[in-house]
Amino acid sequence: MALDLQKISTFYFVGIGGIGMSAIARYFRMQNKKVYGYDRVPSALTRVLEEEGMDIVYEDHVNLIPDDILENEDVLIVYTPAVGAHNDILNYFLSREFVVLKRAVLLGEISRDTVCLAVAGTHGKTTTSAILAHLMVAADMPVVAFLGGIAENYNSNFIYQGDKFCVVEADEYDRSFLRLQPDIACVTSMEADHLDIYGDALAVEEAFKNFAALVDDEQKVFLKQGLPLAGMTVAVEDSADFSVRNIRINKGFYLFDLVTPETVISDLVFHLPGHHNLANAAMAMGMAITAGADIEKLRRALESFQGVDRRFSYKIKTDNLVLIDDYAHHPTELDALFQAVNEMYPDDRKQIVFQPHLYSRTKDFGAEFAKSLSKFDEVVLLDIYPAREEPLEGINSQWLLEKISAPIKMLISKENIVNTLKSSSSRIKLLVGAGDIGAEVKEITKKLKE
Numbered sequence: 001m002a003l004d005l006q007k008i009s010t011f012y013f014v015g016i017g018g019i020g021m022s023a024i025a026r027y028f029r030m031q032n033k034k035v036y037g038y039d040r041v042p043s044a045l046t047r048v049l050e051e052e053g054m055d056i057v058y059e060d061h062v063n064l065i066p067d068d069i070l071e072n073e074d075v076l077i078v079y080t081p082a083v084g085a086h087n088d089i090l091n092y093f094l095s096r097e098f099v100v101l102k103r104a105v106l107l108g109e110i111s112r113d114t115v116c117l118a119v120a121g122t123h124g125k126t127t128t129s130a131i132l133a134h135l136m137v138a139a140d141m142p143v144v145a146f147l148g149g150i151a152e153n154y155n156s157n158f159i160y161q162g163d164k165f166c167v168v169e170a171d172e173y174d175r176s177f178l179r180l181q182p183d184i185a186c187v188t189s190m191e192a193d194h195l196d197i198y199g200d201a202l203a204v205e206e207a208f209k210n211f212a213a214l215v216d217d218e219q220k221v222f223l224k225q226g227l228p229l230a231g232m233t234v235a236v237e238d239s240a241d242f243s244v245r246n247i248r249i250n251k252g253f254y255l256f257d258l259v260t261p262e263t264v265i266s267d268l269v270f271h272l273p274g275h276h277n278l279a280n281a282a283m284a285m286g287m288a289i290t291a292g293a294d295i296e297k298l299r300r301a302l303e304s305f306q307g308v309d310r311r312f313s314y315k316i317k318t319d320n321l322v323l324i325d326d327y328a329h330h331p332t333e334l335d336a337l338f339q340a341v342n343e344m345y346p347d348d349r350k351q352i353v354f355q356p357h358l359y360s361r362t363k364d365f366g367a368e369f370a371k372s373l374s375k376f377d378e379v380v381l382l383d384i385y386p387a388r389e390e391p392l393e394g395i396n397s398q399w400l401l402e403k404i405s406a407p408i409k410m411l412i413s414k415e416n417i418v419n420t421l422k423s424s425s426s427r428i429k430l431l432v433g434a435g436d437i438g439a440e441v442k443e444i445t446k447k448l449k450e
Helices: 019-030 044-051 088-094 103-111 125-138 173-179 201-212 275-290 295-304 331-344 359-364 366-373 397-401 414-423 436-449
Strands: 010-014 034-038 055-057 075-079 099-102 115-120 143-151 156-160 165-170 184-187 221-224 232-236 242-250 253-259 264-270 313-317 322-326 350-354 378-381 408-411 428-432
Touching: 010 019, 010 088, 019 034, 019 044, 019 103, 019 143, 019 156, 044 055, 075 088, 075 103, 088 099, 099 103, 099 173, 103 165, 103 173, 115 125, 115 201, 115 275, 125 143, 125 165, 125 275, 125 295, 173 201, 184 201, 184 275, 221 275, 232 275, 242 275, 253 275, 264 275, 264 295, 275 295, 275 331, 313 436, 322 436, 331 350, 331 366, 331 428, 350 414, 359 366, 366 397, 378 397, 397 408, 414 436, 428 436
Parallel strands: 010 034, 010 075, 034 055, 075 099, 115 165, 115 184, 143 165, 184 221, 221 232, 232 242, 322 428, 350 378, 350 428, 378 408
Antiparallel strands: 143 156, 242 253, 253 264, 313 322
């Protein structure tokens, strides 16, 4: 289905406060479209959207749908699968003659007439797409980017410098990424996740194969070395089409060489810790080069990349205390986080406060979570953040805590985070998880600085 988006005057986003939804809402508001929306609770992001001229309600009542939506024929309704099936506002639109699209379908429509650079992977999508968008902007490419996190260089999840190129996160949840039409793509990682949707790891692998096949030219598909896909391989300290070599650490940042099929780009500077982030940087560099960006401009751009909010974000960095905030919510992401923090601070004790995300993910990867968390000197668990799920019998944070072998481990409430952090002798402290722990970080940081 091809839509003429220029003819649509008014948009309503069900779940507008989501990080991906809000970026698209910003895109249409920038075009002076009328934008309305619903979300479950106000947030820092929804406040910004309201300041940008969007009308948002926070109660799921049909009578709060504005007349401008009900009486206007040039309306598009957009929703995210994260919105529950019992949402009254969404069901009202679905039961009447409105055009209703999933977020991923709309992204496909937006990017259809652009050179679409799509970033997929069970881990690393947001950081890689943010690096890629920054590289393209700094290389003076006419690019629009829809990000799944707040890029710190721009303090935004939406970047606009033209619309010849489009950078998007290709989300595997609900097989959404199969609705895109990528010209250049990458797969940063491919592991079992979202098993509530896929059922097993083989179905996940099949979906990623179908995604990679959306690109006509295998030379324009970039993938982590070792994945069972066809394309240009990327690796760190290993042979690959794009290989990170000669890694050095200098004053807390990386120096490295990038070996490509055509050349060696020497002495690149990159500030994000962790070998997984070096792989993300190499992936983004490969995609930008393929899109035609100037290599010398890319060199300067990579050095100036500041990171993504809640992806190894330093909140405090002193001689006595280092506080890091991170979005990790899968065992592989926890392993990458530990590798990064241990490489930068090998001799310091490390305390992690972790909020598990989803009952199903905790159940599916209980043993793996326990192994990953046990690498830290102190493990502090919060209750599981349910998001869209109902509880599963017998699956809770106490169940996970009992599997962890760290020398110090405990289960606490969110109200006790600050006291627990203050009472620990560990210099390195991490706040980790994809739930509402992120909303606590600002206040926790403030109290730890007192």
